[in-house]
Amino acid sequence: MEDYRTWANRNLMMILKANDYLPIEIDMDGSLSFDILAKGSEETIILKSVYNVDTLKIDMASELYRLSTSMDLVPIIIGYKSGSGELEDNVMYFRHKIPIMTIETFREYVRGNRPNTYSGPGGYYVNIDGRKMQELRAKKGCSIGYVSGKIGISRRSISLYETGNSTTLDVFNKLKSLLGEDISKSIDLRETLKGSKLDNVTEESADEFIRGIKQVMGGFGMITEFFRRVPFDALSEEQSEIMYIMGISEKNKFESKKIEYIRNICNILEKEPVLISTTDTSKEMIGGCSVITFKELLELGSLENFQKRIEKIKESIQ
Numbered sequence: 390m391e392d393y394r395t396w397a398n399r400n401l402m403m404i405l406k407a408n409d410y411l412p413i414e415i416d417m418d419g420s421l422s423f424d425i426l427a428k429g430s431e432e433t434i435i436l437k438s439v440y441n442v443d444t445l446k447i448d449m450a451s452e453l454y455r456l457s458t459s460m461d462l463v464p465i466i467i468g469y470k471s472g473s474g475e476l477e478d479n480v481m482y483f484r485h486k487i488p489i490m491t492i493e494t495f496r497e498y499v500r501g502n503r504p505n506t507y508s509g510p511g512g513y514y515v516n517i518d519g520r521k522m523q524e525l526r527a528k529k530g531c532s533i534g535y536v537s538g539k540i541g542i543s544r545r546s547i548s549l550y551e552t553g554n555s556t557t558l559d560v561f562n563k564l565k566s567l568l569g570e571d572i573s574k575s576i577d578l579r580e581t582l583k584g585s586k587l588d589n590v591t592e593e594s595a596d597e598f599i600r601g602i603k604q605v606m607g608g609f610g611m612i613t614e615f616f617r618r619v620p621f622d623a624l625s626e627e628q629s630e631i632m633y634i635m636g637i638s639e640k641n642k643f644e645s646k647k648i649e650y651i652r653n654i655c656n657i658l659e660k661e662p663v664l665i666s667t668t669d670t671s672k673e674m675i676g677g678c679s680v681i682t683f684k685e686l687l688e689l690g691s692l693e694n695f696q697k698r699i700e701k702i703k704e705s706i707q
Contacts, residue, residue, distance in 0.1 A: 392440075393438065393440035393469055394419050394424070394438045394439070394440065397438035397467050397469075397492055398414055398424050398425060398436075398438050400492060401424075401425055401436055401438070401467065401492065401495070402414055402425065404492075404495065404496050404499060405425070405427045405499065408429075408499040408500060409429065409430065410427040410428060410429045410434070410499065411427065411428045411429075411657055412425055412426065412427035412428075413425070413426055413427075413650075413653050413654065413657060415620050415650055417620065417646075420618065421618050421619055421620060422437065422449050422450075422452040422453045422456065422616075422618040422619055423435040423436060423437045423453060423456070423464070423619065424436055424437055424438055426462075426654060426657060426658075428657045428658070429499070432462075432463050432579070433460075433461070433462050433463065433657075433658065434462065434463045434464075434465060435453070435456065435457065435462050435463070435464050435465070436464075436465050436466075436467055436495075437449075437453065437464075437465075437466050437467070438466075438467045438468075439466055439467070439468050440468070440469050440470065441468070441469070441470055441471065441472070442466060442468035442470070442471050442476070442482065442484055442489050443471050443472045443484075445466060445484050445485065445487070447485050448618075449618060450484065450485035450486070450487050451485070452616055452617065452618045452619065453487055454485075454486060454487065454582075455614065455616070456616065456619060457582060458582065459614055459624055459626070459631065460624065460631055460658070461579075463578050463579060463582070464487050464488065464582070465487075465488055465489070465490060465495065465498075465578070466484070466487055466488065466489040466490075467489075467490065467491070467492050467495055468482070468489050468490075468491065469491070476489070476490070476491050477491070477508075478491050478493045478494050479493075479494055479497070479504050479506060480494070480504060480506050480507065480508055480513060481494075481504045481506065481507040481508070481576050482507070482508045483507070483508075486582075488576075488578050488581065488582075490504065503575035503576060503577075504575065504576055505573035505574060505575050505576060506558065506573075507555075507576060511557075512557060512558065513557070513558040514555045514556065514557055514558065515555055515556060515557075515558055515561040515573050516553075516555050516573060516574040516575070516576055517550045517551075517553060517554060517555055517556055517561070517564075517572055517573065517574060518553075518572050518573065518574040519550060519551045519552050519553040519554070520551075521570075521572050522550055522551050522564070522568065522572040523551045525568040525569070525570055525572065526551075526568065529568065529569075531567075531568075533547045533548060536564075536567065539563075539567055540560060540563045540564060540567065541563075542560060546560075550564070553574070561573065598637070598639055598667055598683065599615055599637070601683065602623070602635075602637065602665060602683065602686070603615070605683075605686050605687060606625050609691060609692035609695055610627060610692055611625045611626065611627050611632070611633075611692060612625070612626050612627075613625045613626075613635075614626075620647055620650035620651065620654070621634050621635060621636055621647070621650070621651045621654065622635055622636055622637040623635040623637060627692065631658075631660055632660065632661060633660065633661045633662075633663050634651060634654060634655050634658070634660050634661070634662055634663070635651075635662075635663050635664070635665055636648065636651050636662070636663075636664045636665070636678065637664075637665050637666075638664065638665075638666050638667070639666075639667045639668075643664055643666075643675055643676075645676065648664070648675055648676035648677075648678055649676060651664075651678055652676055652677040652678055655678075661679070661699060662677065662678040662679065663678065663679050663680075663681060663699065664678045664679065664680045664681070665680075665681055665682070665683060665686065666680060666681075666682050666683065667682070667683050668682065669682055669684065670682060673702045673705060673706070674702055674703075674706050679699050679702040679703065680702070681695075681698065681699075681702075685698070
């Protein structure tokens with residue numbers, strides 16, 4: 390019998406392709422922080438399928454959060470249930486600050502029908518389009534006092550809604566009925582992620598080789614982040630732009646599947662794949678990824694020389 394993750398990912402791939410996304414599935418038994426990466430015309434999404442969203446651990450969410458903020462990706466957990474029951478369609482949920490939705494909600498999401506309702510303490514809440522609400526109220530000649538009296542809430546609450554605050558689903562439905570139009574606003578996942586902060590999201594490696602790479606790349610003016618639960622090992626960026634996606638091996642033993650994923654991810658994201666080895670090797674490229682030894686990295690001495698070396702490797706293979 391097909392498990393939920395396999396079923397969900399198979400359907401997600403079909404949904405993404407049908408909506409003109411370019412997806413790749415990372416098939417590594419569910420142990421990684423994401424299962425699918427998909428590039429669309431306006432955003433790149435990383436997806437993780439989880440049957441019971443309560444099982445999403447903080448360390449997994451932390452890595453997903455770090456990856457998303459580093460590469461301007463939209464992280465989404467696709468789930469079926471939580472401890473309180475099945476997840477509702479057309480509702481956004483959050484766990485450890487990561488957005489969660491059902492597969493049917495996601496189907497609508499990629500069609501451009503973004504949810505406006507989210508689950509929070511005490512029930513469901515709706516994002517309010519404050520400007521539209523204010524315009525409709527003025528058009529109908531309703532004062533703030535009149536609206537607050539009809540809805541049964543304070544004048545201050547009405548003022549807050551008109552500045553964009555969200556409200557309960559019950560109050561939203563009353564406002565919609567009174568004003569005669571939908572005043573909801575779709576949830577912007579990018580903005581939601583920017584406005585959130587997940588504690589304890591950095592992981593310092595105790596590995597001397599890893600620390601050495603970070604130090605050398607730092608000397609080049611690059612910021613390097615390392616990951617444990619993705620199909621590559623590190624990202625290096627200059628001036629907040631990711632330039633290199635790296636695989637690292639201590640004995641020049643790079644797994645073929647991992648190399649394939651690194652290359653495919655770089656192709657989608659238009660980044661440069663680099664493999665760094667602790668030991669000397671005559672191989673300059675493996676599976677479409679440039680290979681540089683740690684010794685060579687030390688000798689290059691600057692970002693300019695590093696970039697020239699990558700270009701020389703690529704030219705020699707062509």
